[in-house]
Amino acid sequence: MxxxxxxxxxxxxxxxxxxxxxxxxxxxxxxxxxxxxxxxxxxxxxxxxxxxxxxxxxxxxxxxxxxxxxxxxxxxxxxxxxxxxxxxxxxxxxxxxxxxxxxxxxxxxxxxxxxxxxxxxxxxxxxxxxxGAWLPSVERGRPFVTLKLATSLDGRVAAADGTSRWITSEVARQHAHGLRGEVDAIVVGTGTALVDDPSLTARNAAGELRGHQPLRVVVGHRDLPAAARLHGPGGELVQVRTHDPADVLATLAQRDVRHVLVEGGPTLAAAFLTAGLVDEVHAYVAPVLLGSGRSALADLGITTIADALRLTTRSVRPLGPDVLVVATVDPHTPQEH
The missing domain is CATH 3.40.140.10 (Cytidine Deaminase, domain 2)
Known part of the structure; x- marks a missing residue:
């Protein structure tokens, strides 16, 4: 065996x-x-x-x-x-x-x-x-969802002036590209797509496209400009015109997607968490302090520590100067507040 x-x-x-x-x-x-x-x-x-x-x-x-x-x-x-x-x-x-x-x-x-x-x-x-993700995807009747965060020690994903490149190190970013190469779809909100203009590709250390490119999914109603990098080489671009995470997963399930990587931004991440549709979190944490700026998550509706969403740490791994924390969400843990 x-x-x-x-x-x-x-x-x-x-x-x-x-x-x-x-x-x-x-x-x-x-x-x-x-x-x-x-x-x-x-x-x-x-x-x-x-x-x-x-x-x-x-x-x-x-x-x-x-x-x-x-x-x-x-x-x-x-x-x-x-x-x-x-x-x-x-x-x-x-x-x-x-x-x-x-x-x-x-x-x-x-x-x-x-x-x-x-x-x-x-x-x-x-x-x-x-x-891997195939088993819980079949058991739960929807794609398995990994939420990726890349933050400072104080939980910021951008400085007060909006700059965010780069909070984490090259080592951490290369590891994240490896994660992209292992999923079926990468999901971001229109806000992130418009502000950050990401390409959402999986690349190797030389900057070349990896053999497998996941679907690039943008969630929201706003259109992307014709010059957006998402229109460039990479996986197929799909826009899901909804704000409901369950609708997003249902649309992707129809495309035989088993593993989804939610990359941002804070509003979309919070929406998936409050809907109870996050299975695993990959948090890349850099030894950087910003003190202000955009938080990694929007409001989860949590007003008291007793209602905190507590995850189970599966691994902690140094990546250059940074740390990757992988944690799972108990499927029986209530996430709606």
Whole structure:
């Protein structure tokens, strides 16, 4: 299973489908074949492993399939993996994580009904970690939302005169570009788009566009000027003419977006937080004090410390002179005030 998890990571971390790995074992425990999902529209990991076995000339009848996610039981762009395993004569399936998608789930039941020995939950924590944002996105029925903040020690994102470049260091900004390259969409409000004129691209240290460019999403009713940098090279530009975060996520879900990065500004960030639609916060904090200027968040409606929105710190990482704090929001924590 650890090897299945390892090869699954070769697949794309972005897109509508999960990363999945599959290893086929003979009765003596020898690896017969392996496969992983390479992206939407390509064979699923189980079918890729069966194809690999055919190319090697290995018989898989009576073999064990070790797979990181429950084999699907529906026909989408490809056929059901449960049926492919049955047709190949697989006698045992060991899986890490049950499929939470009601459309695709049921593979384990189908296999058991056909007499296949099915075991679930092997290295389940590692399996869930591998699935990243895809898993909570499916479980919650909406894209997973990461809120990114880049602030001074006193929580400012711009000085009193509006200048904001640069509060954080080059090291922190490069790390943030890496985060952009791991999400399906970047979301900003029209205020940020008009004032900061961002490009919202994912670039490497040399300033070149990375291979994956997320959708660039602007939320609000105002039009962007023709000369805006958002009209330049990068991911597709989408304007969602609403102020309702739930509407934004619903629109992006229709585009098969699984992971959204909300980058600003303070009004949009506060809107997502008060709507209870933030799952995780990445806060890049620089050892800088401004004393005044624009705050990282607009009013959350919190008037007493007892109502403070408290997050769970997952990691603290130095980035040059700065620090990255990654914290999660308890999905059961009320965020509306």
């Amino acid at each position: 650890r090897h299945a998890l390892e090869i699954a990571r070769r697949g794309p971390a972005t897109g509508p489908n999960p990363r999945v790995g599959c290893v086929l074992l003979g009765p003596d425990g020898v690896v017969l074949a392996e496969g992983w999902h390479r992206g939407a529209g390509t064979p699923h990991a189980e079918v890729a492993a069966l194809s690999d076995a055919a190319q090697r000339g290995a018989s898989v009848r009576g073999a064990t399939a070790v797979v990181t996610l429950e084999p699907c039981n529906h026909t989408g762009r490809t056929g059901p993996c449960s049926e492919a395993l049955l047709a190949a004569g697989i006698s045992r399936v060991v899986l890490s994580v049950p499929d939470p998608n009601p459309v695709a789930a049921g593979g384990a039941e189908r296999l058991r009904a056909a007499g296949v020995d099915v075991e679930t939950g092997l290295l389940a924590d590692e399996g869930r970690e591998l699935l």
